[in-house]
Amino acid sequence: SAVISQKPSRDICQRGTSLTIQCQVDSQVTMMFWYRQQPGQSLTLIATANQGSEATYESGFVIDKFPISRPNLTFSTLTVSNMSPEDSSIYLCSGGQSNTEAFFGQGTRLTVV
Amino acid sequence: GDSVTQMEGPVTLSEEAFLTINCTYTATGYPSLFWYVQYPGEGLQLLLKATKADDKGSNKGFEATYRKETTSFHLEKGSVQVSDSAVYFCALLNYGQNFVFGPGTRLSVLP
Numbered sequence: 055s056a057v058i059s060q061k062p063s064r065d066i067c068q069r070g071t072s073l074t075i076q077c078q079v080d081s082q083v084t085m086m087f088w089y090r091q092q093p094g095q096s097l098t099l100i101a102t103a104n105q106g107s108e109a110t111y112e113s114g115f116v117i118d119k120f121p122i123s124r125p126n127l128t129f130s131t132l133t134v135s136n137m138s139p140e141d142s143s144i145y146l147c148s149g150g151q152s153n154t155e156a157f158f159g160q161g162t163r164l165t166v167v
Numbered sequence: 168g169d170s171v172t173q174m175e176g177p178v179t180l181s182e183e184a185f186l187t188i189n190c191t192y193t194a195t196g197y198p199s200l201f202w203y204v205q206y207p208g209e210g211l212q213l214l215l216k217a218t219k220a221d222d223k224g225s226n227k228g229f230e231a232t233y234r235k236e237t238t239s240f241h242l243e244k245g246s247v248q249v250s251d252s253a254v255y256f257c258a259l260l261n262y263g264q265n266f267v268f269g270p271g272t273r274l275s276v277l278p
Binding site for chain 1 (some may be wrong): 218257260270
C-alpha cells in the first residue's frame with residue numbers, strides 16, 4: 055500500500071486567485087491521478103499526472119485551468135487557476151503501483167468566496 | 168461507456184442492524200470491482216475488492232461477492248456499528264481504463 059499526504063487540507067480563497075495543492079506519496083508509484091468531488095457527489099477524474107511530461111486530461115478539464123506537475127514518482131501538484139465559486143470542491147490525489155489499485159489522500163477542501 | 172449504479176441514500180440504521188448497499192454495473196469485459204469508504208472529512212479508503220466472477224471480498228466484517236450473471240457487487244455487513252457511519256462508493260476498473268465510481272451511499276448508524 056501507499057500513504058498519500060495532501061497539503062493544504064483545506065483553504066478558503068478569493069475568486070480570481072489560484073491555489074496549488076501538493077500530493078506526496080511515501081513510496082514510488084507508477085500512476086498518480088487527480089479527482090474532484092463536488093459537494094454531495096461522486097468523484098470525477100480530472101487528469102492523470104505523468105512523470106516528466108504533460109498530464110492527460112479528461113473531457114471537460116483543461117491544462118490552463120488545472121495545470122499539473124509531476125517531477126518525480128512520489129510528488130505531484132495540481133493548481134486550480136483563476137478560481138470561481140464553482141470550483142469549491144474537494145480535490146483528491148490518488149496513486150498506485152499499477153492501474154489495478156488506487157490509494158487516496160485525505161483530500162483538500164477548497165472554498166472559493 | 169462503463170458505469171456504476173448504487174442505491175440512493177441516505178441509509179439510516181440502528182446499531183447491530185444488518186446492512187445491504189446495492190451496487191450494479193455496466194461494463195465491457197471483466198472489470199475488477201471495489202468498495203471504498205469515506206469517513207467524514209477524510210479521503211477514500213479501500214474497503215474491499217474482487218477481481219473475478221464469484222470472488223468474495225471481505226474486510227472489517229463487510230463482504231461483497233462479484234456476481235457476473237447479475238452484474239452486481241452488493242455490500243453487506245451483519246451487524247453495523249456507529250463507527251461505520253460514512254459514505255460508501257462502489258467502483259469498477261476495466262483493464263487499460265480508469266476507475267469509474269458510483270454516486271456514493273451515505274450510511275448513518277444510530278446508537
